[in-house]
Amino acid sequence: MARPKSADKQNAILDAATRLFAERGLTAAPTSEISKQAGVAEGTLFTYFKTKDDLINALYREIKLELADAMMSDFPRKKNVRTRLRHVWDRYVSWGSANPKQRKVLAQLQVSEVLTKESRDAGSAPFVEFQAMIRDAIEQRIFQNDLPVELISKSLTALVEATIDLTVSNPSKAKNYRDSGFQMFWSGVTK
Amino acid sequence: MARPKSADKQNAILDAATRLFAERGLTAAPTSEISKQAGVAEGTLFTYFKTKDDLINALYREIKLELADAMMSDFPRKKNVRTRLRHVWDRYVSWGSANPKQRKVLAQLQVSEVLTKESRDAGSAPFVEFQAMIRDAIEQRIFQNDLPVELISKSLTALVEATIDLTVSNPSKAKNYRDSGFQMFWSGVTK
Amino acid sequence: MARPKSADKQNAILDAATRLFAERGLTAAPTSEISKQAGVAEGTLFTYFKTKDDLINALYREIKLELADAMMSDFPRKKNVRTRLRHVWDRYVSWGSANPKQRKVLAQLQVSEVLTKESRDAGSAPFVEFQAMIRDAIEQRIFQNDLPVELISKSLTALVEATIDLTVSNPSKAKNYRDSGFQMFWSGVTK
Amino acid sequence: MARPKSADKQNAILDAATRLFAERGLTAAPTSEISKQAGVAEGTLFTYFKTKDDLINALYREIKLELADAMMSDFPRKKNVRTRLRHVWDRYVSWGSANPKQRKVLAQLQVSEVLTKESRDAGSAPFVEFQAMIRDAIEQRIFQNDLPVELISKSLTALVEATIDLTVSNPSKAKNYRDSGFQMFWSGVTK
DNA sequence: GATGAATGAGCCTTCATTCAT
DNA sequence: AATGAATGAAGGCTCATTCAT
Secondary structure (H helix, E strand, O other): OOOOOOHHHHHHHHHHHHHHHHHHOOOOOOHHHHHHHHOOOHHHHHHHOOOHHHHHHHHHHHHHHHHHHHHHOOOOOOOOHHHHHHHHHHHHHHHHHHOHHHHHHHHHHHHOOOOOHHHHHHHHHHHHHHHHHHHHHHHOOOEOOOOOHHHHHHHHHHHHHHHHHHHHHOHHHHHHHHHHHHHHHHHHHEO | OOOOOOHHHHHHHHHHHHHHHHHHOOOOOOHHHHHHHHOOOHHHHHHHOOOHHHHHHHHHHHHHHHHHHHHHOOOOOOOOHHHHHHHHHHHHHHHHHHOHHHHHHHHHHHHOOOOOHHHHHHHHHHHHHHHHHHHHHHHOOOEOOOOOHHHHHHHHHHHHHHHHHHHHHOHHHHHHHHHHHHHHHHHHHEO | OOOOOOHHHHHHHHHHHHHHHHHHOOOOOOHHHHHHHHOOOHHHHHHHOOOHHHHHHHHHHHHHHHHHHHHHOOOOOOOOHHHHHHHHHHHHHHHHHHOHHHHHHHHHHHHOOOOOHHHHHHHHHHHHHHHHHHHHHHHOOOEOOOOOHHHHHHHHHHHHHHHHHHHHHOHHHHHHHHHHHHHHHHHHHEO | OOOOOOHHHHHHHHHHHHHHHHHHOOOOOOHHHHHHHHOOOHHHHHHHOOOHHHHHHHHHHHHHHHHHHHHHOOOOOOOOHHHHHHHHHHHHHHHHHHOHHHHHHHHHHHHOOOOOHHHHHHHHHHHHHHHHHHHHHHHOOOEOOOOOHHHHHHHHHHHHHHHHHHHHHOHHHHHHHHHHHHHHHHHHHEO
């Protein structure tokens, strides 16, 4: 193995895929076009990803990791639940507003049939600390009684996504959406 | 006139499309398979829908109409806002839980590139009364001050969808999810 | 047989076919479009012509007949060979310039594979008198010795067609082309 | 570089296309059959020619070039007009008689709707020297006064084609047709 | 490892023709 | 006879993947 696989090329492929999947959709974006935009030969793509589905799964994991990083960096572990939740909320909204293509691809991926169970699991792995925070809050009896945990985290995601959608379509009200959204979530969920 | 176009055949095609799109995805479902499952010849599909994209757009409008019907039938126009919202909430959750395929297709459609603007408009048309209800509530100052309207309706949808997801994956807790979900929404949004 | 086949409809179909074949070509013009432009139902076309090839063959015969009529009407049977040839020449050029669509279709038909031998024979039948004129001229020793008859009539057609082509692309020189063309033919062919 | 595109395959495809277009017509000859007869996979045809129309246009240019080569090789540039014209005449007749398939395809191409303007221009480019010869003859006042130039070259082609047609259908009279044809042309056109 | 030509299965759509009304 | 919906074979083209170079 004279030349080792290049991380640059791998990233170029993932970037090109993100762009094309966002613009044309998962199936309408040909691997040949992805290669071209990545600046590699058609065949090269398949030395980095065995199949197109492989590429898609890898991209999913990559984006999820990126999102988790964005959410969890500088996480104020020592602060109270509200502060920590607010941190996560703000970071998520920022990432989503700043990365519309990644978000669009993620939306397509989540409803597609190509994600393997492994990928789904791998995708949620980086969010363990986030889940832990929710459990912690439950134990502290911060949330309303008998709100199912899974409903709380699912709702958080749902409301963040709604907030990002609005922010993207009307950026001038970004701050308003972010604050109102969180307020809605918080008062919906706490006693 | 010769044989008139048959509503039965049209419906059979839409049904088969729903099934296949849900199972395999929009692009992975061949029109030939749709025809076969609908019990018509391959060419017949194209006398009812000029192109596959046409079929997809028609299906979108049909499902949205069905959903609106489900939500708005027996709508208690005279009752107070909370009751009316709760009606809509319950009907939406029921429809979503009972029609997982339609819902899956809808999710794919919403992130796909094939919907025309006309279809999107036609799809939201049946929900005018729902929008009116929200405006009515605003005027009655039922919601928290300075919550943007668009955030309220968007959040409602987001939370219903979250609720349905959980219901589908754990039907035994259906009632709990439905009640908790609505409670979250209501307390998040009202003063 | 309540209603008899209508000559009007038959003609409407032949006319529409001429137009469409000229504009799009023999195979690119669908029978459905021909029917539509003829103002009849798709199926009706097939009660007048058993197959598309049938229609094409009929059209060939019709156009050839039309051309022969144009050439031979008012034919000056009693005049000398040159006058008679000039008559035919002028009539051919006029017909071709005035009927570009028919001419275009004829050109396509002659190189296509759909004409039956019967049609080709039927197509040349109306030109017997024209052939007779040539033979007559031969007997009168008007042409150069040992010019093959078949070359003479073939050349006449070839030169007329060349003349019409030029006339169509530059109508202002119509008279010039017609006179020069005939002069070329006549001096090429006579002693 | 990986496998380079093979001129052999390209030629095999053009040859197969010539054969099939001549036998069945431009539209009746499927690309799949062309590929098969060329000994390549169906998809391979499209790496050499982007579309079927592309292939057709390329074939047109190739045949025209071949014809020009045949006509102009050994062209006696220094000899008088009659000799040069006779050279071109003989070569054209020989090429046409020896290449009936190419000629048939050319005839179909010229009346078809698929040729681009670029192809038509490219097709006449190799005949510039031939056009120059005609202009030369005009300047030398070899032709009859007031015969339009365009009529002269068009007639030459028309008469050659007529001559070839007869030669093909009756090869035993080949020499007679060739001589008589040229004589007709020459005496038709000169003073 | 990198390249891009080669492959061939598969898909959407067209269209001549049939046939129920 | 007239209609136009129904049919299904056929065709051009795409594209993920392989493999010779």
